[in-house]
Amino acid sequence: MSSQLAAFRVPVIDNEPMRAYAAGSSDRAGLEAAVKKMISQAPFEIPCIVDGKPVKTGDIQSQPMPHDHANNLCTYHAATPEIVKNAIESSLRAKSQWEEMPWADRAAIFLKAADLIAGKYRFEIMAATMLGQGKNAWQAEIDAAAELVDFFRFSVKYVEELYAQQPPRNSAGTWNRTEFRPLEGFVLAVTPFNFTAIGGNLVGAPVIVGNVCVWKPSPMATYSNFLIHKILLEAGLPPSVIQFVPGNPPEIVQQCIDHPKFAGLHFTGSTQVFRSLWKKIANNLDVYKGYPRVVGETGGKNFHLYHPSADIQSGVVQAIRSAFEYSGQKCSALSRVYVPRSMWENGFRDQLKSQVDSITIGPCTAFNHFTGPVIGRPAFDKISGIITKAKEAGGEVLAGGTWDDSKGFFIQPTVIVTKDPKSVTMTEEIFGPVMTVYVYEDAEYEQTCELIDTTTDYALTGAIFGVDRAALQRAAHLLRNSAGNFYINDKCTGAVVGQQPFGGARASGTNDKSGSISIFYRFISARSIKENFVAPTEFHYPSNLLE
Structure with a gap:
């Protein structure tokens, strides 16, 4: 493992300020220009990304614009079984190096990605969310800009707090420590169309604690999710840590959960699909080395x-x-x-x-x-x-x-x-x-x-x-x-990262509370370490002595 030369502290974290996009403002002008530019360049051709490299399969699927369904925001190459196999194997090869990267360096990648989204890519990722997922400017701002930035920044804050949780007591002559290891294997992230930020968080949460991830984006959010992946790579994420495999959801998901080194599912979608996947995972328990973590946020009424x-x-x-x-x-x-x-x-x-x-x-x-x-x-x-x-x-x-x-x-x-x-x-x-x-x-x-x-x-x-x-x-x-x-006395929507941890129970999911420290416990496997400094000299108990 690389040397750790200091106990670093992350910068102070706060929620990303919201921009209003009022008529006549520079923000409105910038966003309008990004939307017009994206329309003029569409449709974009999106490949699978394996090892950080584009892979084109020739099986072309489309992401139409909901407000103008005759036109596509992008087309994308659907992953074949061979591509999915390569993605899984590549992520597993990258696993050891990623989990051994010092925490400060992993944290820096996500902090840089957040700054890239907040600045350089803000209007572009908002435009992709507006055109591809049908959001207006305000809804795109609170999702693809503010919430996505919040997820990445608060993830760093919460994982720092997680790693700081150590046993409070040590007996004389001993030192107790806790390691928060990533899961053995890879995590599959199945992400929805309705929040660009959820796409980023469903891969970001397991990855920031050292896991590797196969990302199956929603067909209706392919382009905005592709941009997130691009931004993470620009921020320094090693290319094999997250594999981007758009395509047929049932086939890709089934291939992943059938793999012996499938270690976890991070899912947002329908209750019916989630229950079906849980049953399939349960039926595969003899295939796996351990018990996969199943984390899902599903429907609501x-x-x-x-x-x-x-x-x-x-x-x-x-x-x-x-x-x-x-x-x-x-x-x-x-x-x-x-x-x-x-x-x-x-x-x-x-x-x-x-x-x-x-x-x-x-x-x-x-x-x-x-x-x-x-x-x-x-x-x-x-x-x-x-x-x-x-x-x-x-x-x-x-x-x-x-x-x-x-x-x-x-x-x-x-x-x-x-x-x-x-x-x-x-x-x-x-x-x-x-x-x-x-x-x-x-x-x-x-x-x-x-x-x-x-x-x-x-x-x-x-x-x-x-x-x-x-x-x-x-x-x-x-x-x-x-x-x-x-x-x-407030509406039932609008949970903010770091303020209202989000998730429901019953048929609404596993209630693991994204936007809080709780979600990260689901993607780590703790190891308790006890080190003894004083060698024992005899095996008898004091109660064994007669005098």
Whole structure:
């Protein structure tokens, strides 16, 4: 192992400041220029990256732009089984050198990558997220710029704290130490389309503690994820530590989890897919040397509960933001709304309808739109089909309920009012701009808490609103297991790295809390070391002596 000549301390870490992109600002001009440049150069041709080198397979897949689906942001070469095999073997060859690199040098790579994203590549990676994943400027800023930078910087901070955790006691003549080893084998990262930052974190978290990683990006986020990989290499990451293998998800994932040296899965995606992968991994236990770590963040059916004492105006604004930002394509997005009848009939209904009716939808190239497209044809068909199903079941469409796919995949932000608290839009994850309201009787507040807790198997995010402290306390207790991220008088979206560690339980995932130190425990295997300095002279116990 390379020499460690000092106990280094990382710089002070804080959240990346958000930029506003106001009209006439230099940031707006810079971002607009990056978007225009990217459109003029698209479609980009993206290879697999094995050992840091481009590999073209000839099996060309495409990533269309959701706001303009006739045009592609990029095409990419889908990995073949031979490419995946080479990627795994190459990562394993790099494993020893990477885990033995001094911590300060690994930390420096991620700190430099964060600075590259915050500065040199900020507008480019935002443009890729806007054009490829359908985000507007603000949503791209909080994701591809601020949150991704935060993940890399706070990862360094948390791993420094992790390594500093050592046994507090030493008996006379001994020294106790703990090593935090990476896992034996490689980690597979399966990343989603909806957050560029999640792509970076799902590979970054295992890698920063010394693991090597095979990265299977979402087909709908290929280009932005490719840019992250490029930035990490520019920051000094050894080329074989992360292998970039876009392509057919089931085939690539199956090949990886069938490998004897598969050591862990870091996954964000659907509950159904995650459960299927867990079963396949379990069926392969005789293949592996140890027990692979399985870490996943999956779906949600997130709620807002309003107590009669809640403020109507704030409640409406919070609901709109959490349901319709990024067209509801967030694991944390609001889907279920429980409003007391007194609030509903005295302003909540009318304000909600009026404000939702005023929302404009459109392409990311027009900065004035609050909501953009959904990600692609399968999502568009699913969401529009669920809205149709809700109408047929007697749900009242208070606002929205229309869609248009002639140029992009646009679905109008939709509010459905139901009399059935277990109707289809109250129970099924939609992952789109659909909010369903159930009006409960004021006297049934606690019964409504029970209803929220038992209606779905998910437990990702939820929020309660009110002034009555006793009512807030009671709901917080009754809903203790209903959400891994719980908010009081704040919307159920918008967790910030280092402030609100993110993750849910039940069908929503393993609740390992990305954005905190907790996630790193899942990708290390600790070794306790005891060193003795005083040689024993006899084997007898003191109690064996007669005198």
